[in-house]
Amino acid sequence: MYCAATAQEAQNTPGAAPLDLTEFVAANAPADSAQSLALLLSSVAVAVKQIAGKVSRAGLEGLFGVAEQQGGGSGDTQKKLDVVANDIMKAVLSANPQVAVLASEEDDEAMLCSRGAAAAAAAAAAAGGGGYVVVFDPLDGSRNIDAAIPTGTIFGVYKSLAAAGNDKLDATAAALQPGTELVAAGYALYSSATMLVISTGQGTHGFTLDPLCGEFLLTHPNIKIPQRGQIYSVNDARFHDWPKGLQAYIEAIRQGKGQNPKQYSARYICSLVGDFHRTLLYGGVCMNPRCHLRLVYEANPLALLCEQAGGIASDGKQRLRDIKPAKLHQRLPLFMGSPDDMTELMSYDDVQQLDGKTYTV
Numbered sequence: 001m002y003c004a005a006t007a008q009e010a011q012n013t014p015g016a017a018p019l020d021l022t023e024f025v026a027a028n029a030p031a032d033s034a035q036s037l038a039l040l041l042s043s044v045a046v047a048v049k050q051i052a053g054k055v056s057r058a059g060l061e062g063l064f065g066v067a068e069q070q071g072g073g074s075g076d077t078q079k080k081l082d083v084v085a086n087d088i089m090k091a092v093l094s095a096n097p098q099v100a101v102l103a104s105e106e107d108d109e110a111m112l113c114s115r116g117a118a119a120a121a122a123a124a125a126a127a128g129g130g131g132y133v134v135v136f137d138p139l140d141g142s143r144n145i146d147a148a149i150p151t152g153t154i155f156g157v158y159k160s161l162a163a164a165g166n167d168k169l170d171a172t173a174a175a176l177q178p179g180t181e182l183v184a185a186g187y188a189l190y191s192s193a194t195m196l197v198i199s200t201g202q203g204t205h206g207f208t209l210d211p212l213c214g215e216f217l218l219t220h221p222n223i224k225i226p227q228r229g230q231i232y233s234v235n236d237a238r239f240h241d242w243p244k245g246l247q248a249y250i251e252a253i254r255q256g257k258g259q260n261p262k263q264y265s266a267r268y269i270c271s272l273v274g275d276f277h278r279t280l281l282y283g284g285v286c287m288n289p290r291c292h293l294r295l296v297y298e299a300n301p302l303a304l305l306c307e308q309a310g311g312i313a314s315d316g317k318q319r320l321r322d323i324k325p326a327k328l329h330q331r332l333p334l335f336m337g338s339p340d341d342m343t344e345l346m347s348y349d350d351v352q353q354l355d356g357k358t359y360t361v
């Protein structure tokens, strides 16, 4: 199979077949972890293909609707497909001997994976590497499922703390690392195409699942978010619950009275992966100003992808990736987007909705 050394080379070689995900990561991730990350992301890709199959066949397999038994750490109503996607992620990733810890938005606790944890402890004892910790939201935007609207899977990868000299792994502590420690992150988008967008800290790159060969092929090398966009993405119905700063910012850009003299348009799918993906490609800002999205499972992984594409990711006060999570299911306001739009938004200062209000839709 064709293998170019870099995304640039792949793009510049006329007629060359696109790289698949594994080849690309092996050639483009940091040298000391390229092979292991390539194998890890191959496992993620296997899980994502299985979830994509379930999402597209949900109406045919009776997978619409709410799960019969409710569980899950986030306290949200679980859909049948939330449970199915969670089971797939855990089954596939725990079979990978490099995975020491898994933490899912759908579970109360982080879990040790026996094969990976044993290997991580042995490696730590030998002062070597350690296993990987994978945090994930198996199916984000699941309230959209029954209407066949795009959904996604979000994941982040850390090195296990065993690598730092601990010979016993504490699964929860291993998953509570700040986003600055991420060694890889990504999301899958289940939409008109199934995409996998990843970063290993060396740019943000997009792959499209080719249904003809069943592989994720490089279609969006080195994504750069536009310096400024003309779209804002937020649940606008909450306008009257927002703080004054956020109201003033949105009023200004709607009227073309912001730093960009053009009127902005609103786009909101209510599917974080879909809204973020569009923002990454078209520019502008996407946000959820209330304490709703999870730092560990959603915000930090997307923040790495955003920054690696040249964007800014914030909780409305500070850089997201600098925040040390205090608990697995910690929620916070989330703002991400083009550097000029984000800098303008942050200059309004008072943008977080901290009233604790929840909505039942």
Ligand SMILES: O=P(O)(O)OC[C@H]1O[C@](O)(COP(=O)(O)O)[C@@H](O)[C@@H]1O
Residues within 6 Å of the ligand: 076, 139, 140, 141, 142, 143, 235, 270, 271, 272, 273, 288, 290, 292, 359
């Ligand atoms: O109700 P809001 O504030 O518009 O929140 C919608 C957001 O919640 C999410 O659905 C995440 O919540 P779930 O994980 O419960 O699906 C995002 O996909 C979406 O961006």
